[in-house]
Amino acid sequence: xxxxxxxxxxxxxxxxxxxxxxxxxxxxxxxxxxxxxxxxxxxxxxxxxxxxxxxxxxxxxxxxxxxxxxxxxxxxxxxxxxxxxxxxxxxxxxxxxxxxxxxxxxxxxxxxxxxxxxxxxxxxxxxxxxxxxxxxxxxxxxxxxxxxxxxxxxxxxxxxxxxxxxxxxxxxxxxxxxxxxxxxxxxxxxxxxxxxxxxxxxxxxxxxxxxxxxxxxxxxxxxxxxxxxxxxxxxxxxxxxxxxxxxxxxxxxxxxxxxxxxxxxxxxxxxxxxxxxxxxxxxxxxxxxxxxxxxxxxxxxxxxxxxxxxxxxxxxxxxxxxxxxxxxxxxxxxxxxxxxxxxxxxxxxxxxxxxxxxxxxxxxxxxxxxxxxxxxxxxxxxxxx
Numbered sequence: 198x199x200x201x202x203x204x205x206x207x208x209x210x211x212x213x214x215x216x217x218x219x220x221x222x223x224x225x226x227x228x229x230x231x232x233x234x235x236x237x238x239x240x241x242x243x244x245x246x247x248x249x250x251x252x253x254x255x256x257x258x259x260x261x262x263x264x265x266x267x268x269x270x271x272x273x274x275x276x277x278x279x280x281x282x283x284x285x286x287x288x289x290x291x292x293x294x295x296x297x298x299x300x301x302x303x304x305x306x307x308x309x310x311x312x313x314x315x316x317x318x319x320x321x322x323x324x325x326x327x328x329x330x331x332x333x334x335x336x337x338x339x340x341x342x343x344x345x346x347x348x349x350x351x352x353x354x355x356x357x358x359x360x361x362x363x364x365x366x367x368x369x370x371x372x373x374x375x376x377x378x379x380x381x382x383x384x385x386x387x388x389x390x391x392x393x394x395x396x397x398x399x400x401x402x403x404x405x406x407x408x409x410x411x412x413x414x415x416x417x418x419x420x421x422x423x424x425x426x427x428x429x430x431x432x433x434x435x436x437x438x439x440x441x442x443x444x445x446x447x448x449x450x451x452x453x454x455x456x457x458x459x460x461x462x463x464x465x466x467x468x469x470x471x472x473x474x475x476x477x478x479x480x481x482x483x484x485x486x487x488x489x490x491x492x493x494x495x496x497x498x499x500x501x502x503x504x505x506x507x508x509x510x511x512x513x514x515x516x517x518x519x520x521x522x523x524x525x526x527x528x529x530x531x532x533x534x535x536x537x538x539x540x541x542x543x544x545x546x547x548x549x550x551x552x553x554x555x556x557x558x559x560x561x562x563x564x565x566x567x568x569x570x571x572x573x574x575x576x577x578x579x580x581x582x
Contacts, residue, residue: 220491222255222256223270223489224489224492225252225254225255226249226255226266226270228492229245229248229249230267230272231553233245234553235556242263242267245267246260249263270489271286271289272286273286289488292488293487293550293554296484296493297547297550297551299484300412300484300547301547303410303482303484304543308408308409308482309365309408310409310412310539311363311364311365311409311410311411311412312364312365312494312539313361313362314362314414314494314497314500315360315361315416316359316500316504317358317359317360317379318357318503318519319356319357320355320356320514320515320516320518320519321351321354321355321511322504322507322519323351323508323514324508351514355515355516356378356379356516357378358376358377358378358379358519358520359378359389360374360375360523361376361394361397362375362496364496364499365535365539366532366535366536366539367532367535367536368530368531368532368535369527369535370404370405371404372401373401373404375397376520378516389416389418391418391419391420391421391471393418394419395471395475398472398475399475402475403479405481408480408481409481409482410481410483411476411482411483411484412484412485412486413483413485414486414488414490414491414494415485415486419470421470421471421472422468422470422471423469423470424467426439426464426468427439427456428457433453433456436453437449445459445463447459470483490550492542492546493542493546493547494542495541495542496538498538498541499530499534499535499538502534503523503527503529504526506522506529507519507522507523507526510525
């Protein structure tokens with residue numbers, strides 16, 4: 198445990214089931230939709246909902262809630278003839294395609310690629326399935342027969358360890374581990390914050406090879422902007438001041454809506470992320486994953502291996518022992534393991550994603566009409582028919 202930071206106090210916000218859903222579940226549900234595409238089968242909301250609710254590892258949803266969730270995951274509903282079709286939004290498809298093109302280009306340039314991500318594990322983390330002796334029907338019977346009543350279960354999830362790390366096909370980066378104890382029971386993403394992450398990131402950067410690429414997702418704490426770009430919430434005078442500071446011409450008589458249109462036309466040049474600029478100053482490139490595409494990050498497979506290791510060896514369900522188990526599991530991850538995970542993503546997952554976009558285009562092209570604002574009413578009439 199090399200680094201830890203005090204996390205700032207944040208306000209509690211009441212969240213709905215859609216926004217409070219665990220990231221792992223969101224990724225799993227996204228994959229359910231994509232499995233239909235790989236089978237060249239049209240994924241209607243009813244069909245996907247049936248598969249999700251039939252999966253014991255995922256929560257159950259009502260149709261209306263599931264509809265909101267799919268929109269939250271950036272799916273849209275299109276109509277092709279008589280069949281409704283769930284599709285990734287165009288910006289997600291484009292982001293995914295550009296990511297795949299860029300990472301292939303970086304590999305062709307022989308640039309070292311690092312993969313960064315955070316995860317968490319509870320003190321009560323253990324295996325979900327074990328062998329059970331069904332002949333032992335009571336504690337009294339077990340005592341008389343000199344047997345046990347089986348493994349003890351954790352009393353609850355217990356304290357949570359939050360960790361962030363970075364690695365490549367040659368292994369984890371030396372002194373790259375950041376861990377701290379969670380103070381909340383809800384979504385752990387709320388306890389990671391931009392300032393703390395940036396402090397850790399600045400210490401990690403010098404430990405990376407020259408001219409590398411750093412792959413990460415779009416979590417809020419990775420995505421603090423270098424400067425605030427005016428929005429509809431900005432005052433008109435502040436928008437004018439921002440335009441003047443960028444030497445962008447406008448007429449004093451313009452309405453606020455006209456000024457915002459000018460901002461929109463130019464903001465791409467000024468929307469820069471703090472950590473991207475930190476990396477660029479040291480000749481390093483940040484490459485961001487498309488939203489909800491964690492399967493493109495090999496470190497996710499590493500985290501799964503570490504969590505499985507902890508689950509297999511967790512006996513006490515104490516937080517102090519959890520930290521030891523985590524460190525032991527971390528040490529068990531070899532360079533070969535990293536290379537296997539990177540190769541799996543490169544040779545299988547990325548290839549599958551590339552093929553997926555071609556499948557989506559073939560599925561969507563003939564006679565598509567985008568439903569836009571009428572999604573809800575059309576969905577309800579389709580479900581009830």
